[in-house]
Amino acid sequence: MPERPPLSAVGATTWRLNDPTEVMAGDQAFSWRQSLLLANMAGFLGGYFVMYNQWLQLTWGLVLAVLWMLAGGHADLAEALKRDRWMQGVAALWSLLLLRSSIFDSPGAALSTLWLGWGNSLLLLGFLLTLWQAAKRADAVMALGKPLVAMAAVAACVSLGVFYTVHPEAVFGARLRNWFVYGGWNSVNSGLTFGFAACWAASGWMAATGTRNRRRWLLALVLLDAATVLTLSRGALFALLAAHLMLFVVIGWRRGWRPVAVLAGILALFQISAPLIADLAAKDALKRRGIANESAASLELGDSVVSSNPMQKAMARSDNGRFLIYAAAIGCMTTWQDWLLGKGMWADDDCWSCSLHWYPEHLHGVFWDTFVHGGLPGILGLLALATWGLKRAYFLARNGEPAWLMLSGFGLTGLLFDGDSVWALISVARYEPLLFWTPLVIASARFMQVTSRSAA
Structure with a gap:
C-alpha cells in the first residue's frame, strides 16, 4: 500500500522527482479512508440519538467499516493493540471474561447463547479499535462532536415538539423522551444520552473559535441541558x-465557569418556573381527557410530569427498587467459585432476579453487572481500567483537552446506577458503549498522540 508523502521539504522534493502519480494516488486513498472512518464513527455515535433501533445503527457501522477496511483500513485496525497499553488491558480483560464464559458453566446458558455472546463481544472490540483510529485526530472534539451534538440537538428539539404538542398523548411538561428512538425512548435513557451530548457541546463551546461558531455550540448546549433537565432523570x-x-x-474557574454558569442558570430557571409548568401540565391533561369541571390543582399526575417543586420531588422519590436489585446481585453469589469466576458473561438473568417480585431486565449498574458475571477479578479489572482511563483524561485536561475528562466523568457517574453490560455492543439499555467506552477510548488515543509528539 502506498504511504503518504514525507512531511519534510527534502522528502517532499524527493517524492515529486521519484513518482508523483503513485504518491498522489496514495494521498487520495488516505483521504478517502479517513473520510470513511470519520463518517462511520460520527454516524454510529450520532445513531444513539436519531436511529430508531440498534439494528439500524449496527448496519450503518458494519457497512462503513467494511468499506473502510477495503480502502486499506484493515492495515490500521490492530494499531491500538500494538501501541496502546490501556487498550491492551481492555483486550486482556475482555479475553479473560470470554474465556471464563466459554469454558466454565454459566447458569441457563445454551449453545446459541454462546455464539450470540461471542458475536456481540467481537462487535464491541471492533467498535473500540475503529473508534481508537478515528480518535487520533487532533480535532476529535469537533470532528466527532459536531455531528453528534447536531443530531442530539435535533432529537431534543423534535421530541419537545412531538411530546409537548402534536402527539396524541402529549401533555405539556411531561417527562421528556427521545421520539426518534423506539418512538419514545425511556426518559432515563433519553436523559443520560442528552446529558452526554450536552457535555460534548460544553466542550465544543469552550474550544470553538469565531463568534458564529461559538453561538451555535452555546445554542446546542442550552437546548441539551434543558432537555436533560426535562427528562426528570x-x-x-x-x-x-x-x-x-x-x-x-x-x-x-477562569476556564470552566461558563458551562457551569449555563447549567446553574437553567436549573434555577427550571425550579422557579416549575409551578407554572405544573399548572399548565394539569390543565393540558384535563383538556385532553375531556374534563371541563375539575380544578387543575386537584389532578394528581404523579412523577410523569414536572411538579411544582421538582427539587423536593426528586429527593422524595424512591430508589425504584435499585437497592433490592443490588441486594439480589450479592445474594446470588453463593459459592467461592461465584466470587472468583462470576456467573459468566452470558448467564441467564434468572440467576440473580429470581429472588425479586418483578423482573427488572438488567442490573441497573454496569459495575454490578460485571461483578455478577465476572466475579471479583472482573469488577476489579473494570475499576482499574476506568481509573487508568480517567488518569489519561486528567492529563489531557491539564494540557488543553478537557472534553474527555468531562465526558468520562458524566458517563461513569451515570452508569453507577443505570445500564446493562459494558462488554457487549448490543444490550438492553443500548447506550453503554457511548457513555462508558467512547470517552475513555478517545482519551487513551489522544493521550498516545500527545505523548508521542512530546517524545519526538
Whole structure:
C-alpha cells in the first residue's frame, strides 16, 4: 500500500522527482479512508440519538467499516493493540471474561447463547479499535462532536415538539423522551444520552473559535441541558453535575465557569418556573381527557410530569427498587467459585432476579453487572481500567483537552446506577458503549498522540 508523502521539504522534493502519480494516488486513498472512518464513527455515535433501533445503527457501522477496511483500513485496525497499553488491558480483560464464559458453566446458558455472546463481544472490540483510529485526530472534539451534538440537538428539539404538542398523548411538561428512538425512548435513557451530548457541546463551546461558531455550540448546549433537565432523570442530572464539577475543579474557574454558569442558570430557571409548568401540565391533561369541571390543582399526575417543586420531588422519590436489585446481585453469589469466576458473561438473568417480585431486565449498574458475571477479578479489572482511563483524561485536561475528562466523568457517574453490560455492543439499555467506552477510548488515543509528539 502506498504511504503518504514525507512531511519534510527534502522528502517532499524527493517524492515529486521519484513518482508523483503513485504518491498522489496514495494521498487520495488516505483521504478517502479517513473520510470513511470519520463518517462511520460520527454516524454510529450520532445513531444513539436519531436511529430508531440498534439494528439500524449496527448496519450503518458494519457497512462503513467494511468499506473502510477495503480502502486499506484493515492495515490500521490492530494499531491500538500494538501501541496502546490501556487498550491492551481492555483486550486482556475482555479475553479473560470470554474465556471464563466459554469454558466454565454459566447458569441457563445454551449453545446459541454462546455464539450470540461471542458475536456481540467481537462487535464491541471492533467498535473500540475503529473508534481508537478515528480518535487520533487532533480535532476529535469537533470532528466527532459536531455531528453528534447536531443530531442530539435535533432529537431534543423534535421530541419537545412531538411530546409537548402534536402527539396524541402529549401533555405539556411531561417527562421528556427521545421520539426518534423506539418512538419514545425511556426518559432515563433519553436523559443520560442528552446529558452526554450536552457535555460534548460544553466542550465544543469552550474550544470553538469565531463568534458564529461559538453561538451555535452555546445554542446546542442550552437546548441539551434543558432537555436533560426535562427528562426528570435524577441519574442524568447527577451525572451532569458531577461532570461540570470535575471540569471546574481540574481546569479552574477562569476556564470552566461558563458551562457551569449555563447549567446553574437553567436549573434555577427550571425550579422557579416549575409551578407554572405544573399548572399548565394539569390543565393540558384535563383538556385532553375531556374534563371541563375539575380544578387543575386537584389532578394528581404523579412523577410523569414536572411538579411544582421538582427539587423536593426528586429527593422524595424512591430508589425504584435499585437497592433490592443490588441486594439480589450479592445474594446470588453463593459459592467461592461465584466470587472468583462470576456467573459468566452470558448467564441467564434468572440467576440473580429470581429472588425479586418483578423482573427488572438488567442490573441497573454496569459495575454490578460485571461483578455478577465476572466475579471479583472482573469488577476489579473494570475499576482499574476506568481509573487508568480517567488518569489519561486528567492529563489531557491539564494540557488543553478537557472534553474527555468531562465526558468520562458524566458517563461513569451515570452508569453507577443505570445500564446493562459494558462488554457487549448490543444490550438492553443500548447506550453503554457511548457513555462508558467512547470517552475513555478517545482519551487513551489522544493521550498516545500527545505523548508521542512530546517524545519526538
